[in-house]
Amino acid sequence: MEIEYVGHSDDVSFLHPEPCVMALGFFDGVHLGHRKVIAEAREIAREKNLKLAVMTFFPHPKEVFSCENTKVNYLMPIDVKAETFSDLGVDKLYVIDFTKSFAALSPKDFVHKYLVELGALHVVAGFDFTYGHKGMGNMQTLHSDSNYSLQVTTVSKLEEDGRKVSSTLIRELLAAGQVLKVADYLGDFYETRGELLPLSIVIKQGSFHAEVITAPYFTLPKTGLYEMEAQMGERIYHGTAYVRPNSAETSIFDIRLVWPLKKSKDLMIKLKWLNRVTDPKRMIADLRLAAHASTIF
Numbered sequence: 001m002e003i004e005y006v007g008h009s010d011d012v013s014f015l016h017p018e019p020c021v022m023a024l025g026f027f028d029g030v031h032l033g034h035r036k037v038i039a040e041a042r043e044i045a046r047e048k049n050l051k052l053a054v055m056t057f058f059p060h061p062k063e064v065f066s067c068e069n070t071k072v073n074y075l076m077p078i079d080v081k082a083e084t085f086s087d088l089g090v091d092k093l094y095v096i097d098f099t100k101s102f103a104a105l106s107p108k109d110f111v112h113k114y115l116v117e118l119g120a121l122h123v124v125a126g127f128d129f130t131y132g133h134k135g136m137g138n139m140q141t142l143h144s145d146s147n148y149s150l151q152v153t154t155v156s157k158l159e160e161d162g163r164k165v166s167s168t169l170i171r172e173l174l175a176a177g178q179v180l181k182v183a184d185y186l187g188d189f190y191e192t193r194g195e196l197l198p199l200s201i202v203i204k205q206g207s208f209h210a211e212v213i214t215a216p217y218f219t220l221p222k223t224g225l226y227e228m229e230a231q232m233g234e235r236i237y238h239g240t241a242y243v244r245p246n247s248a249e250t251s252i253f254d255i256r257l258v259w260p261l262k263k264s265k266d267l268m269i270k271l272k273w274l275n276r277v278t279d280p281k282r283m284i285a286d287l288r289l290a291a292h293a294s295t296i297f
């Protein structure tokens with residue numbers, strides 16, 4: 001998949017525009033609602049034999065508009081979003097620099113300069129997508145804003161438990177520690193990435209303890225103990241993660257893995273947040289059992 005970072009010069013020809021179906025939105029976390037949009041766009045691209053492109057923005061509009069520099073608790077950085085889109089069959093990702101002057105474009109100017117000129121022939125977005133100055137453009141105005149040149153498909157709302165599946169809802173669930181529920185909206189467990197802090201690593205009696213520093217643009221769940229799955233290199237481990245009261249500021253938390261594990265030079269770690277541990281004693285008993293089983297098989 002190709003990635004094009006788009007600034008705001010007048011000339012877009014260097015971006016090699018290609019006729020495409022374009023899916024639009026911020027897509028933080030690439031949850032099940034987002035996947036519905038991408039799947040619809042992918043189907044149209046296949047039928048029309050066109051490339052599948054996604055247009056996303058960075059930073060988040062909320063960060064650009066807030067007077068007091070509201071911090072957005074991002075679910076994933078751009079590189080992980082790009083990996084996910086690539087896995088979903090996207091051919092090209094446009095990342096638009098979301099500046100105040102870009103946001104001030106009239107809806108028509110946005111449609112012409114950023115959709116038509118970038119080769120979009122058919123545009124796909126969810127029922128609540130808005131664009132242009134003050135978000136005045138919407139799915140009903142896209143066709144006319146393009147002088148009727150763009151085909152438009154609006155994806156209906158995906159709900160779960162009577163609520164719209166949304167990045168905002170997932171951020172709220174993380175803040176409440178409800179990581180198991182998050183998986184219902186994401187379609188998988190929430191994943192963060194980071195690095196082991198080398199001086200923190202302690203290995204004793206087959207158990208491995210370390211501190212992890214989380215990479216930027218991920219959000220840790222609420223303070224507490226979690227059951228987690230870790231991936232280092234090709235290997236998968238099980239264990240627990242403890243998010244400390246100050247982890248939101250430091251991005252650092254503790255992990256404990258039970259598989260016998262040797263020190264490795266590769267300090268990169270991916271973590272899936274499986275469940276919040278409400279009964280630590282039972283959790284420890286379960287993990288001992290698992291460690292024991294590993295010595296048998």
Ligand SMILES: Cc1cc2nc3c(=O)[nH]c(=O)nc-3n(C[C@H](O)[C@H](O)[C@H](O)COP(=O)(O)O)c2cc1C
Pocket residue numbers: 024025026027061065102103104105110128129130131132133134135
């Ligand atoms: C060209 C453009 C201009 C925008 N201008 C504004 C704006 O002036 N005020 C605003 O609140 N949001 C503005 N937005 C943000 C949109 O309302 C919306 O949050 C953004 O496109 C992300 O869409 P999504 O949340 O559906 O993914 C603009 C978006 C685009 C694409």
Ligand SMILES: Nc1ncnc2c1ncn2[C@@H]1O[C@H](COP(=O)(O)OP(=O)(O)OP(=O)(O)O)[C@@H](O)[C@H]1O
Pocket residue numbers: 024025026027028033034036037124125126127128129155156157158159164165166167168169
């Ligand atoms: N539940 C959903 N059902 C259908 N389409 C959706 C859903 N959620 C988002 N979309 C669409 O996916 C694209 C990206 O949406 P966006 O990034 O605004 O997601 P969001 O979850 O609504 O985010 P936030 O909660 O931060 O507003 C947009 O085209 C949007 O309309």
